[in-house]
Amino acid sequence: MFVTPAYAQAAGAGAPNAAFQFLPLIAIFAIMYFLMIRPQQKKMKEHRAMIDAVRRGDEVVTAGGILGKVVKVREDATVEVEIADGVKVKVQKATLAAVVSKTEPAAEA
Numbered sequence: 001m002f003v004t005p006a007y008a009q010a011a012g013a014g015a016p017n018a019a020f021q022f023l024p025l026i027a028i029f030a031i032m033y034f035l036m037i038r039p040q041q042k043k044m045k046e047h048r049a050m051i052d053a054v055r056r057g058d059e060v061v062t063a064g065g066i067l068g069k070v071v072k073v074r075e076d077a078t079v080e081v082e083i084a085d086g087v088k089v090k091v092q093k094a095t096l097a098a099v100v101s102k103t104e105p106a107a108e109a
Contacts (some may be wrong), residue, residue, distance in 0.1 A: 054099060069081065
């Protein structure tokens with residue numbers, strides 16, 4: 001009765017190109033990479049370099065907040081840290097949060 005026939009407005013207009021449909025998804029991934037993933041990877045790389053450069057005599061802070069002086073660097077990924085006179089603790093290298101003061105390498109003759 002009161003229904004009018006519907007006519008196609010744009011005959012021949014198909015779906016948009018598939019590349020345009022994925023463009024927002026690609027843009028979001030690129031933004032996430034540059035704002036989150038890349039800085040985190042850079043931070044991890046710097047931390048790994050700091051851990052590899054730890055040597056005897058350096059003052060370090062562990063992840064638990066313990067401040068001490070490195071007495072011995074071991075091959076099994078641990079270091080021996082002196083936290084007080086005569087008190088030595090073995091900690092994993094990965095738990096070192098920061099190197100407070102760095103010692104200069106000894107001059108070799």
